[in-house]
Amino acid sequence: MKDFISLNQGSGGKLTHELIDRVFAGRFGMAEPLTDSAILKESGFTRVFTTDSYVVDPLFFPGGNIGKLAICGTVNDLAVSGADPRYIAASFIIEEGFPLHELVLITESMADEALKAGVKIVTGDTKVVHKGKCDKLFITTSGIGILNPDLEHISTGKRVKPGDKLIINGPVGNHAIAVLGARNNLNFSTPVTSDCASLNYLISKVLQNSGEIRFMRDITRGGLTTVLNELAKMIGFGIIINEVYVPVDDPVKGLCEMLGFDPFYLANEGKVLIVVGAGEETRVLNILRSDPLGLYSEIIGEIVPDKKELVVLNTSVGGKRILDMPVGDQLPRIC
Amino acid sequence: MKYIDEFRNKDLVMNLADLINKTVTRDYTFMEVCGGHTAAIHRFGIPSLLPDNIRLISGPGCPVCVTGTDFIDKAITYSKMNEVILTTFGDLLRVPGSASSLEKEKAAGADIRVVLSGLEVLEIARMNPESLVIFLGIGFETTAPGTAVTIKQAEKQNINNFFLLSAHKIMPPAMEAIIKEGVNLDGFICPGHVATITGSSIFDFIPERFNLGCVVTGFEPVDILQSILMLIRQVNQNNSKVEIEYNRAVTVKGNSIAQRLLSEVFEPYDATWRGFGVIPLSGLTLKKDFEKFNIEKKMPLKINSQEDNDLCICGKILRGLETPADCPLFAEICFPENPVGACMVSNEGTCNNWYKFRFIK
Numbered sequence: 001m002k003d004f005i006s007l008n009q010g011s012g013g014k015l016t017h018e019l020i021d022r023v024f025a026g027r028f029g030m031a032e033p034l035t036d037s038a039i040l041k042e043s044g045f046t047r048v049f050t051t052d053s054y055v056v057d058p059l060f061f062p063g064g065n066i067g068k069l070a071i072c073g074t075v076n077d078l079a080v081s082g083a084d085p086r087y088i089a090a091s092f093i094i095e096e097g098f099p100l101h102e103l104v105l106i107t108e109s110m111a112d113e114a115l116k117a118g119v120k121i122v123t124g125d126t127k128v129v130h131k132g133k134c135d136k137l138f139i140t141t142s143g144i145g146i147l148n149p150d151l152e153h154i155s156t157g158k159r160v161k162p163g164d165k166l167i168i169n170g171p172v173g174n175h176a177i178a179v180l181g182a183r184n185n186l187n188f189s190t191p192v193t194s195d196c197a198s199l200n201y202l203i204s205k206v207l208q209n210s211g212e213i214r215f216m217r218d219i220t221r222g223g224l225t226t227v228l229n230e231l232a233k234m235i236g237f238g239i240i241i242n243e244v245y246v247p248v249d250d251p252v253k254g255l256c257e258m259l260g261f262d263p264f265y266l267a268n269e270g271k272v273l274i275v276v277g278a279g280e281e282t283r284v285l286n287i288l289r290s291d292p293l294g295l296y297s298e299i300i301g302e303i304v305p306d307k308k309e310l311v312v313l314n315t316s317v318g319g320k321r322i323l324d325m326p327v328g329d330q331l332p333r334i335c
Numbered sequence: 336m337k338y339i340d341e342f343r344n345k346d347l348v349m350n351l352a353d354l355i356n357k358t359v360t361r362d363y364t365f366m367e368v369c370g371g372h373t374a375a376i377h378r379f380g381i382p383s384l385l386p387d388n389i390r391l392i393s394g395p396g397c398p399v400c401v402t403g404t405d406f407i408d409k410a411i412t413y414s415k416m417n418e419v420i421l422t423t424f425g426d427l428l429r430v431p432g433s434a435s436s437l438e439k440e441k442a443a444g445a446d447i448r449v450v451l452s453g454l455e456v457l458e459i460a461r462m463n464p465e466s467l468v469i470f471l472g473i474g475f476e477t478t479a480p481g482t483a484v485t486i487k488q489a490e491k492q493n494i495n496n497f498f499l500l501s502a503h504k505i506m507p508p509a510m511e512a513i514i515k516e517g518v519n520l521d522g523f524i525c526p527g528h529v530a531t532i533t534g535s536s537i538f539d540f541i542p543e544r545f546n547l548g549c550v551v552t553g554f555e556p557v558d559i560l561q562s563i564l565m566l567i568r569q570v571n572q573n574n575s576k577v578e579i580e581y582n583r584a585v586t587v588k589g590n591s592i593a594q595r596l597l598s599e600v601f602e603p604y605d606a607t608w609r610g611f612g613v614i615p616l617s618g619l620t621l622k623k624d625f626e627k628f629n630i631e632k633k634m635p636l637k638i639n640s641q642e643d644n645d646l647c648i649c650g651k652i653l654r655g656l657e658t659p660a661d662c663p664l665f666a667e668i669c670f671p672e673n674p675v676g677a678c679m680v681s682n683e684g685t686c687n688n689w690y691k692f693r694f695i696k
Contacts, residue, residue, distance in 0.1 A: 004442040008672075015672055184451065244345075250336050257339065259451075260682060262378075317348040317556040319380020321692040327671040330682075 012221025012267070013326035033234045035155035036217060037081040039147060046149050050077040051142035059106065059137060061182040063175075063194030064269070066139055067106035071113040071121075072198045072269055073220070074143040079200035080216040080272055082151030082207060086144055088114060091125040093138040106137070117198035119143070151207065157215035157275065160235045162305040164214055165281035167274045169202065169288050170195065170296040171247040172224050173263035175270070177255050190251040197270035202293045210284050212277035219273055222326055223265040227273050228311045229325040238306025241323065243316045245298045265326045275303065338583070342555030343379075351560035352384040358567050364390045364519055365566055366655050368510060369526035370397030370683025371554050377692035379556040389563065392518075392655045393688075395509045395608065396526055398474045398502075399426045399681035400653060403607045405640040406471075406502045407432030412636055413469055413500065414445040420463060421447045422456045423471040429680045433641035453485030460489075460497040469630050472501040477528040479503040479619055480593040483600040486625050498630035501620055504606055507537050508617035514545050518655040522548035522566040524559070527581040532597075534589025535579050542575035553581035600625055609643075609677055610650025649676030652685050659689040666690060 009019045024030065037050035054070045064072075071088065078085040090110065094103065114121050153159045178194040180186070199218070207213055215235075219227050224246070232239050248256075248263045256263050270293065276284045281299050288294030306312075311323040341347075367373055373393045376382065382391065395401050407430050414421040414437065421437070428438040428449065441447040446466075450456055453470055460468040472482040482503060489497045506529050514520070525538050530551045538549040548569035552562040562580045569575055579585050597619070606618025621629045643649070646664050651657040659665045659678070669675040671687055678686040 004439070006438055006442040008438070018672075253336055253339070260374075313380075315378070315380045316343055316345065317379050317384075318345050318352075319383045319556075321377060321380040321383075324691050 008327070008329060011326065011329040013226055013265075015327060016222070017325075033156055035081065036077040037083065037145070037155065039081070039152060039155070046147040046152065048078055048081045048083040048145045048147050049142070050074060050081075051140065052077060053138060053140045055135070055138050056179060057135065058179075058182050059102065061194055062178045062191055064196035065106055065109055066137060067108075067110040068113045069196055069269060070139040070141045071110050071117065071119070072196050074141040075117045075119055075198040075200050076218040076270075076272070078143050078145035079198075079203045080155070080218045081145070081147065082154035082216070083145030083147040084204065085117065085119045085200050086146060088119050088121045089123045089142045090121055091140045092127070093134050094126065094128045095134045095136050096128055096131045098136055103137070113198060117200055154213060154216055157231060157234050160214045160231070160237070160275050160303055162237055162303050163278040164275050164303040165278060165299050166239065166241070166301045166303070167276060167281060167285060167288065167297060167299050168219070168224070168246065169199070169272055169274075169294040170270075171249045171252065172219065172268055172271060173248060173252040173256065173266035175268050176266035177252050188251060188255070192249070192251050192255070195268055195270035197293055199270060199272055199293060202288065202291045203272065205291060206274065206284060206287055209287050210276065210280055212280040213274060213284070214277060215275035217273050219268045219271040221267050223263075223267060224273070225264045225311070225323045226325060228323060231273070231275070232309040232311050235303070236307070236309060238304045238309060239301060239311045240304050240314065241301035241311065242314045245300045247296050247298055261330050264323065265330055339555065342553065342557040344557065347557050348384070348560060351557065351564060355389070355560065355564050355567065356386050358564060358571065359386055359388055360571055362388045362390070363521045363567060363570060364392060365522050365524055365563065366392050366394045366513070366518070366520055367524040368394035368396040368506065369529065370400065370681065371528065372524055372526070372552065372559065373397065373685055373688050374683050375554045375556070376559060377688040380692070381556060381559055384560070385563070392658065393652070393685040394513065394523075394655055395611070395653045396475065396506065397678070397681050397683040397685075398478070398504070399430055400649065400677040400684045401504065401509070401608045401610065402427070402430060402473060402502050402677065403609050403640070404432055404643060405607065405638050406500070407436070408638045408640045409636050410437060410471055410500060411435055411440055412638065413630065413634070414440050414447055416467075418466045419446065420459060420466045420468045421445065421471070422450045422459060422468060423447065424473060425449045426681050427471060427473060429674065430677050431674060431680070453481050454488065457485060457489055457492065457494055457497060460494050464496060467496055467498060467630075469498045469500055472499050472503050475504055475506050475526070475529050476532045476597070477526075479601065480532060480596050483596040486600050486621070486628055487596070489628060490625070497628065498633060499621060499628050500630050501618075502606075503601065503619035504608070504617055505603065505619065507540070508614045509608060509611065510538075510541065512611055512614050513654055514541070514547065516654055516656070520547060520655070521570050522550070522575070524562050524566070525549045525551045525577075527551055527553050527558075527585060530579075530581070530585045530589065532590050532593045534587050535577050535585055536587050536589075538577045542577060546575050548575045549577045551577070551579045551581050551585050553584065608653075610653035644675050647676040649678045649686070652678055659686045662686070
């Protein structure tokens with residue numbers, strides 16, 4: 001049968017990478033390695049440019065909504081490239097019949113979040129399509145930031161070397177579980193809230209106080225495991241992760257046990273992976289922990305000289321296994 | 336987290352691993368029957384903790400893996416009919432049928448929905464009175480009671496557009512088939528969830544008739560290592576019996592309410608298992624009283640399923656005769672994103688776990 005786009009090709013893992021390689025990268029002449037934002041150098045200025053589309057079901061979930069997400073996500077893509085986010089463009093595709101008051105609520109969250117993150121929403125577009133031609137509301141935001149030329153290495157990880165340490169700014173999986181809970185009306189006795197947040201101030205605090213930041217990436221679709229595998233491939237080294245240090249909140253852990261999910265593969269919207277030069281990790285950890293968005297930061301692993309570019313997990317019980325790139329979305333298991 | 340942290344305690348795990356090392360006197364081969372165990376063993380890196388002379392082989396207890404091609408083909412055929420909504424647990428989506436999979440059909444436009452329970456399906460049926468809503472019943476004694484409850488509720492609530500396509504199976508006949516096949520085994524790590532429903536007594540025939548040890552096991556690393564130790568001791572003392580390691584959930588008699596529901600709604604029939612062929616009285620089909628919910632009675636299908644790929648050894652892997660390392664397709668042509676056999680599809684499949692969690696000593 002003919003090939004059709006499947007949902008798995010949007011899950012952020014191996015199949016998404018394949019789709020980008022097969023359809024987009026060659027035709028658009030995209031430069032390797034693929035980073036969160038493009039770095040544009042022109043007459044003395046270095047700017048970074050990024051874009052992202054937001055399609056979340058349901059539109060409102062504990063901890064945020066599609067509007068807040070559309071600002072945080074794009075701000076974070078710029079910030080993890082080492083840039084200072086400045087301007088946002090926002091486009092809306094709205095389904096006929098969408099309630100106006102919901103659109104107002106969503107727009108207000110965008111304005112709030114932009115104010116908080118110190119970015120200006122400067123241009124945009126609106127299209128309304130016939131009922132059934134889109135699912136309620138899709139938002140695309142593009143962002144421009146200004147990059148200090150000394151930080152150009154951060155998005156490509158070209159200074160990462162064995163011995164460097166990996167830090168994460170808090171527990172993983174909350175966003176995915178919060179959305180899943182809202183989508184399926186699972187009434188958790190302990191509510192799980194999305195971690196959706198703009199990380200630019202946290203990141204700039206880290207960059208101002210440490211000259212040893214080697215790489216950053218926000219941990220979104222595809223989860224921690226995807227970012228780790230992308231990094232290993234990019235730098236040509238291996239990574240060792242210590243499971244006991246990767247923070248996962250109890251309600252998320254419990255839900256994952258029940259559904260057969262692995263929290264390392266779940267989406268986040270306010271988490272960043274930071275690679276820092278050896279010896280500098282405690283200082284960076286303390287800077288992160290002094291910020292509300294980094295209270296639960298942990299050093300989770302290190303870069304090792306492994307040419308096979310494997311990500312190896314030291315399991316909590318003392319075993320070892322490989323953390324592989326996810327294939328498609330995780331499916332709830334039968335029993 | 337209670338019931339999790341205690342059973343993932345690193346000191347306990349290390350002590351058990353040490354004890355196992357001190358107790359082994361020969362080579363041992365144990366089969367973990369349940370796919371949940373296969374997944375846990377690889378997820379926690381258990382093989383990297385065991386001495387070389389313990390071999391763990393995976394059995395037929397992954398419901399997705401043993402589901403025949405013909406079942407997937409039937410499900411696909413129904414899904415293409417007008418006004419049909421097909422509902423399924425997630426794992427089945429990627430299982431290859433003769434020419435397609437439910438996932439591909441969904442992308443091509445069939446109304447196929449992933450559900451977390453049968454009761455969700457009744458809601459879908461209520462909301463879509465014009466459609467035939469078919470539920471793919473899959474799983475062993477663990478999930479079959481859930482389907483039985485769904486059937487009873489459908490009857491009670493007079494829902495007439497809900498139907499079942501059943502591939503439910505029961506465990507003991509498959510275990511017997513494996514023993515009779517002559518697989519070289521020293522004991523079974525028995526499925527804890529199945530036994531929660533059935534009680535441990537369904538395994539009594541194994542030590543009695545075949546002199547092989549059985550330990551009903553939980554799904555955490557401490558459970559699994561403890562059970563391996565118990566099995567080693569049974570072998571060393573030449574004292575085969577059924578023991579319950581998972582005693583926080585399993586009793587000898589099991590859950591009598593669930594058992595009653597099962598026997599009220601279902602009856603055994605000769606079912607086809609991928610890799611085994613037909614095993615007598617190993618499947619569950621709806622009893623006459625509930626036949627009106629059986630989609631195969633309402634709309635019988637004649638399916639000509641193609642044989643599986645000749646080179647795929649899923650069948651032998653499911654019977655414990657070979658491992659993925661013996662397969663010419665494994666990680667060459669057959670990958671999780673493009674599986675040839677069912678063992679590569681499911682989270683609980685042996686090949687999938689070997690691929691995902693290639694362990695390192």
